[in-house]
Amino acid sequence: MEQIYPGHLEKCKLVKAKPATVEFLLQYSKALHVTKHKGIILENNLN
């Protein structure tokens, strides 16, 4: 009988970003400071 079920698709794989990537984002967020001055938004990275 013809197999009608698809095999495991690479596209459906469940993946998660690495902890190092998440940690980088958290550190980036902590370091990023936004200040508004006379309608101008200034971004500062305090690293």
Place this chain on the structure above:
Amino acid sequence: MQLQAEDPILVQNYMSGDEKSLEILINRHNQRLTSFIYSKVLDKDITEDIFQDTFIKVIRTLKRGAYNEEGKFLPWVMRIAHNLIIDHFRRNKRMPKFEGSEDFNIFSVLGDNKLDAEKQLIKDQIESDLGLLIEELPDDQKEVLVMRIYKDMSFKEISENTGVSINTALGRMRYALINLRKIIEKNNIVLTN
């Protein structure tokens, strides 16, 4: 049972300065967002890059106070990721990535002539060791060898500068090399690269 705050509350808390809320948001949507990106690009490294760029945009927008889609945090993040995926494919279309196969590797025909860091270190060490060995040579031989090897002078120029005949300069060079080899053998020195 621990109650988990809803996305809009976490977003609001984060915008008010609570960094922990961002961690919860990222961890909550990590798998869903990463799997979504991976399903489009099918490359783990590119997926990581796009995931990172997505959240950098999210962080900047939230910190600027420019977020106004209350209650729709995940669809908004997915839309950012989707746009970055499109950017990635557009960029790749302009600059297609060439990957070698088992039969042919582009780096076998392309490459710079520079030594890698390790070989450069070894080369520097050899040159430094050789400099010390040359110091052991008699002055007349050392003078000719330095002019020939380091100053790239011809034997005619060496003879003019040292006031000896070309044959004498050649002889001193020959003895300089013989003596260098002797010093190397005597001290069991290995000079390789």
